[in-house]
């Protein structure tokens with residue numbers, strides 16, 4: 061590698077590092093916009109959930125074939141990127157296959173493993189494209205799900221095509237490199253006899269063997285640069301894409317909701333007020349009631365940081381929407397859209413901060429401008445979306461907080477709900493019967 065290439069490489073690495081750090085900082089700031097919520101309890105249980113759900117891909121395996129395909133990409137992504145370490149060091153120090161002399165016979169074994177995984181990733185990406193565009197899996201089709209419009213579709217396609225190109229470049233690079241090594245050309249020849257051809261790229265070698273030495277060096281250099289610049293670009297692009305879940309799935313599952321499913325979160329301010337009014341022990345009467353600020357949530361600032369992390373972790377897989385009874389019966393609600401809208405709102409705020417500073421206010425809010433009352437009112441609180449999500453996202457928690465705002469701050473509950481609320485208040489049950497009539501049904505049993 062010539063000195064000029066080294067300079068270029070260091071500049072590219074620094075630029076990617078700068079963009080990545082800046083973008084991560086913005087996302088962190090957007091997540092911390094949410095209300096505080098303590099999720100530091102039960103670290104052992106949390107670690108266990110993270111290992112099973114994020115590392116072990118447990119929930120993905122409910123659909124075994126797709127789960128396996130996803131696992132190949134995941135494994136490929138983690139393992140092949142070990143190779144990136146060598147590429148980066150080669151780029152900085154101007155070396156070529158830096159680790160090969162130190163690892164001896166293990167080196168070809170490692171590269172062969174990478175190549176098998178690269179082929180697997182390539183085939184799986186083609187399979188995923190076919191699922192979207194040939195098999196037309198319903199939950200990805202914009203005709204049936206309005207949230208799957210142009211950008212989400214382009215994003216998903218781009219990443220799959222990108223992966224195919226990266227893996228092809230990796231294999232072609234190895235093939236051209238092996239040929240140059242065999243020919244003993246320049247510094248490539250120094251590893252002749254130590255490293256031979258590799259298990260997958262040897263099938264590409266015949267396609268390149270007709271090239272002369274300068275042509276082969278051009279292919280080797282082009283594919284090396286394409287591969288590493290592609291990876292750096294990919295890393296920055298991820299932060300703008302649904303594929304951010306590659307990184308966020310781990311903290312997001314660690315901070316999972318540990319409450320039993322179906323247990324609805326209380327509002328501590330109201331609980332305390334009620335406890336005081338009813339004289340229930342536990343509430344400290346000397347402590348002034350906390351200022352609730354706002355009941356429920358109107359905008360992202362009213363949600364918790366975990367709700368906002370959920371939004372950035374959403375993979376847009378649509379498993380939640382495919383299981384949602386409201387969506388299945390033709391209602392407007394899609395839990396996937398709830399998560400995507402929350403992230404869109406955060407991204408719009410970020411763009412505003414960048415333009416006009418931290419006091420940016422566009423007069424918009426999550427409820428009303430992004431998510432409508434019709435959507436949130438359609439939720440049955442069945443928890444199917446929470447159960448299905450492969451990265452333990454809780455769309456229902458956001459829906460409930462938006463509803464609380466509509467009901468408690470705007471008094472905008474549908475008429476039938478208001479009737480239920482007054483029944484609960486007066487009859488201690490959702491029905492319109494007096495508590496004293498509750499056992500009337502048993503009267504006949506006495507006769």
Ligand code: SF4
Pocket residue numbers: 380383384385386387393394395438439440441442443444445446455456459
């Ligand atoms: S809890 Fe609501 S949003 Fe989630 S699946 Fe059930 S109805 Fe749909």
Ligand code: SF4
Pocket residue numbers: 373374375376377378379380381395396399448449450451452453455
């Ligand atoms: S919330 Fe979960 S299940 Fe729903 S689209 Fe996002 S990642 Fe998939």
